[in-house]
Amino acid sequence: MDRFDQLPDSLILLIFNSLSDVKALIRCRCVSKRFNSLVPQTESLLLRIDRVISSESDSDSPLLTLLKSFLNLIFPKASSAQLPSRSHTYPAQILSRFQRIRELHLELPAGDLYLEKGTVVKWRAEFGETLKTCVIFGFRLGNTGNNGNNVNHEAEFAGGLKTRVMWTISSLIAASVRHFLLREVVTEHEGLEKLVLTDREGEGEVVVEKQGLKEWREARGSHVREEEEKEEERGRTVVPSARMRMRHEPRLGATLVVVRAVKDGAQIGREADVEDADLAFKAFGSGVYGDAVRELLKVRSYLLEMNSF
Template identity: 30%
Template sequence: MSDSCQQEEDYFDLLPDPILLLVFDKVLDAKSLCRCLLVSKRFASLIPQLDSISIKIGTPRKKSDGALRKLRTGSSNNLVNTLICQFIAKPLQFLQHLAMMKSDSTSENGDLNYVHWMTKYLKNFSEVRFLQLELPSRGSEIGGKDTPFLKWTAEFGKELQRCVILQANSFEKRENTCNSTKIDEEEFHQNQSVLLSNDDLKTRIIWIITCVVTASARHSLLKKLVTDCPELRNAVITDSSKQWKLSMKEDQIRELRNEMNSSSCSASQMSQRTCVPDLVMRLYYVRELELACSGYAMKGATLVAIRSASLAEERDGDSFLKGCLGGREGGELLAEAAREITRRTDKTVYKVEMSSF
């Protein structure tokens, strides 16, 4: 065998380190990058230098699920399978369901179960500046049959600063007709605003509080990221279904880090829900909402803009809403909904203040 065949040329060795870092920077996925660490010493020395990573935590598969599947698909006769399914598999499922309910009800913050996964990946990256964390979706986490569509985004510093919530009683996909559909201005101005009933308003206040509390509980994960990543400048936490998003920018991370250093937070304090500050909010309601660019139509659309009372007051309601949305951080759907509801003359606006809790 010739020497050329024995020593194949490694094209990666010909690439300079800055080019390799650009390649790895496009990968983002922390799990894939951790596998690349094992390829060579050179990779192992370069990958920890990356400043942007994404951590996606999947739903863990329970061993009991596999056991029940084997019981159902065994090779024995149908009678035995039926008996096993009725008297063993289903009771096991019921007990498992009770255990999960008990675990959820006794855990102050279920998201803390993901901390060890975060630590597992983050220990390999010492210079992370931008981090995106995706958690498993728990289905329709907030809401239910009365809120078929619910989407929210929140910004934090040492506490909740801004939050925008979009809810609708119905949510349908329409043909995308962006820039081709114009509203009949005469019909537009003839619409009359509709007041919500007391029961409807109370229902919306309840799920607003639920969203705010949920966001404050998950703030503990942002605290963990700030602690483990000393160079962090931007952090985003979302769920796989994109129902919600928490974010922190550089000045907000600096504020949180200063607060944590000054108060010397213990591990138990970091895991606790962050107190909700005094809040000022505006609730916008329209009976029907067409989002031509996104291609959706909503009925009973409610948009809520929330900000901490400690932030500078914005007297103009429209600028208040846009300030809470935080530009593109709110996502395309929220941004379009904010634009459309702001320009509507038939919108109903409620102003609400909420004390810290």
């Protein structure tokens, strides 16, 4: 018996939880019988998906199909060749080897949005059974708002409204598709307390906390067969009716959108500003994005309403 064998199981599990990477942990199972029995008890996991393969066909993912339809309505000249051909798979089979997952972080190989060159859009969405909130930050590189001169903010805002609405809807569709992909994991791992799905490009993040996971499980347990079939056909979670508070700063060429589901309520006046600030800093509170968010929160906001889709 070597000295490593004298370590208690709890300490080894602490090491495995710090390691967290699923691929590395699966390799650890080959080290010894003891490791093989302990690895499935790891509670904190990171699953990096190197490439995304459809288990049924090589057809477009639900997100790409929806985006193509949406883009054809707004930009008739946009061709399907401009959209990446990619489809999604489910991580449930890999994670079925682990028995006690409490915190799970999944990372996709790339983002989902189709954007013109020089445009950057980032988003963070919180879910339960369906969308609760989503914060979207977008800007165009090199856009300085008429070289920093005074402009009519309302005219400038209205002029680019179609593009900003497109950014918002595209982000919400991407978030709802990612949320849908997680449903089997949530069902099979009842001890899960936090679930995060990101992509390697840092484009978007879906977060489901403990209370949201509880709501989601209860809702799935009460779904009738017809509702489940509609979800499968749609390929994503329904985005509920929501209120969007949009801010745009021409000097920065940047836009901040805070989306809240209507059923979760939406404040007005000073209370709305405080809620927006809390959500925005939670999503983009550090670094250069944090500085931009601070500036955007100072400008006038515009309230838009959106039906469920």
